Amino acid sequence: MSLAQRIAWLLIAVIVTAAALASWIVPASYDRQFRDEIQAPPSKAHPLGTDELGRDRLSRLLHGTQVSLLLAPAAAFLATLLAALAGTLAGWRGGWLDHALESVCDLTMSLPWMFLLLTVRAALPLDVAPMTSVAITFFLLGALGWAGPARVVRAGARALRDSDYMLMARAQGYRGWRLPVWHLLPGLRPVLTAQFWTSVPLFILAEANLSLLGLGVVEPMPSWGGLLKEMESLPAIGRNPWILAPAVVLLMTLASLYVLMGAKEEEA
Amino acid sequence: MRTRSLCPPPWRNRAGDSLMNSLLHLRISAGYTGRPAVLDGLDLSIERGEILALVGQSGSGKSSLALAALKLLGYKGGWVRGEVWFEGVDLMKLSERDMRCYRGRRISLVLQSPASSLNPWLKLGTQFREAWVAHRPEEASLWRCHAEEALEWVDLPADFLNRRPGQVSLGQAQRVLIAMAILHKPALLIADEPTSALDVITQAGILQLFARLNQQLKTAILYISHDLLSVASLAHRVAILEQGKVVDSGGVDEIFLYPAHPFTRRLIAALPNISWADSLGGLMKGLRVVDSEATMENGPAFAVKDPFAVKDPTVTASRPDLDSTIGIL
Incomplete structure (x- = not known):
């Protein structure tokens, strides 16, 4: 394992552990307001200071990390699941189903991803409870992010469908759903795993973008995108450089994921 | 709960035509879309308990014939037309659903590449179980017992069921495929x-192993090969395939010692050493039982005895190096 991979693992471990132990590290809830300490600089009680509503920034960062780190893999799982269903069915059956899926994928992928995300999110109710906003963001990312992975899965399913071992399975008289389920799907596991891990950083960024624009996770629930809003004013960054902390954590997480994914690809 | 049998009881003669009394009788043309036909009016039959060797050059349509007989050529982008009579039933008229009842149960296939024919993601036991359940869902719980019996036939231990294809050698993988086939x-x-x-x-x-299966299980074998020596040692009868047609067929001795068709003569002449070919001819003469019925009765020569122990006046050459010759062929 290279030095970069070790550092990447260490960073991911630290970030995940800190997010998991958020309530223990910072006892203050992410929405508790310290009215006497509005926009306070870092101190022993508030290591990253407080925001304009007097809420502890570290608490919000750690709880926001929890939300973003759970939301992105969950959305990636949903997108991979949809891609597996659509791609396997199209690759396995071929014919009009395959052509239909190809057309839908082409159409979905020809639209700019962020534009599509913003349009669909804007069409949905915006004035919702924080947990509902999390659920909407999760479903939106998953439901709109399946097209790219589905094309890859479809190509894999087609290749496996024409393989010698599938021919042997047919020659043995396999019938019905057992052929695709028992023989095809296990062979697609590496493709699906790769698609899942490729989607995670994409969805982290997508969630951050949505929340930054006020279309993702809503206040007072924190997420990385929501926390990045504080960086909108350049003079504010100069005065309070610690508000860069969410951006630094986001960058470290993405960089670490890409380093680890690159290593995985090299192994494959 | 009683499970409905997935297959009808189809193995009865539905016609009295003598053509349909062979175990398998093919009258087919086959090919791949956009290319000339690979099999052109091919007519071939195999009897019960017989080992028929199909010999031909690479690209002569041997593998296409194997897939066509099982109506699997479509999965390789090919087409088949004609009649495939098996146990009195024209398989070409069967639906895909009914055809599945024959595949693996009445007709089995062993492909040339054992490494790619086994699913690398599944344990061998799982593959045996699926192959069993495909035809005997009502006896699903008995799969292990039958899988172990099949492995015993091919001289492999029962613990192979716990292995994955990547954990067995090529030869073992081929034995596993044969075990699944039987x-x-x-x-x-x-x-x-x-x-x-x-x-x-x-x-x-x-x-x-093939010889033993044929003798003891009475399984007919369509042995497709371009390896003349293996054909000579195993088959009861040989059919020569050239440009999609059977141009010559007969008993092993007849084909090897008295090749009639020019293409058959070219195949025999392609043996690397003429003195060697003479030796082989003498060998065949000494070893083979000329009466084909008797051959069927006694099983193929391969399983009978060491061919070089046979005293025959026509064999004048010293014992040839079989291993290197098989390699050359």
Whole structure:
């Protein structure tokens, strides 16, 4: 394992552990307001200071990390699941189903991803409870992010469908759903795993973008995108450089994921 | 709960035509879309308990014939037209659903590449179980017992069921495929160049295995190969395929000692050493029982005895180096 991979693992471990132990590290809830300490600089009680509503920034960062780190893999799982269903069915059956899926994928992928995300999110109710906003963001990312992975899965399913071992399975008289389920799907596991891990950083960024624009996770629930809003004013960054902390954590997480994914690809 | 049998009881003669009384009778043309026909009006039959070797050059349509007989050529982008009579039923008229009842149960297939024919993601036991359940869902719990019996036939231990394809050698993988092929004790086993990927010692073992299966299980074997020596040692009858047609067929002695068709003569002449070919001819003469019925009765020569122990006045050459010759062929 290279030095970069070790550092990447260490960073991911630290970030995940800190997010998991958020309530223990910072006892203050992410929405508790310290009215006497509005926009306070870092101190022993508030290591990253407080925001304009007097809420502890570290608490919000750690709880926001929890939300973003759970939301992105969950959305990636949903997108991979949809891609597996659509791609396997199209690759396995071929014919009009395959052509239909190809057309839908082409159409979905020809639209700019962020534009599509913003349009669909804007069409949905915006004035919702924080947990509902999390659920909407999760479903939106998953439901709109399946097209790219589905094309890859479809190509894999087609290749496996024409393989010698599938021919042997047919020659043995396999019938019905057992052929695709028992023989095809296990062979697609590496493709699906790769698609899942490729989607995670994409969805982290997508969630951050949505929340930054006020279309993702809503206040007072924190997420990385929501926390990045504080960086909108350049003079504010100069005065309070610690508000860069969410951006630094986001960058470290993405960089670490890409380093680890690159290593995985090299192994494959 | 009683499970409905998935297959009708189809193995009865539905016609009295003599053509349909063979175990398998093919009258087909086949090919691939956009290319000339690979099999052009091919007419071939195989009797019950017989080992028929199909010999031809690479690209002559041998493998296409194997797939066409099972109506699997469509999965490789091909087409088949004609009649495939098996146990009195024209398989070409069967639906895909009914056809599945024959595949693996009455007709089995062994492909030439054992490494790619086993699903690398599944344990061998799982693959045996699926092959069993495909035809005997009502006896699903008995799969292990039958899988172990099939493995015993091919001289492999029962613990192979816990292995994955990546954990067995090529020769073992071919034995596993043969074990899966005989799981339901089929009437016909189609072996498409089953020894071409194997070393000579493993080849010899596989040929002995085929001979034993034929003798003891009475399974007819359509042995597809371009390896003349293995054909000579295993088959009861040989059919020569050239440009999609059977141009010559007959008993092994007839084909090897008195080749009639020019293409058959070219095949025999392609043996690397003429004195060697003489030796082989003498050998065949000494070893083979000329009466084909008697041959069928006694089983193939391969399983009978060491050919070089046979005293025959026509064999004048010293014992040839079989291993290197198989390699050259």
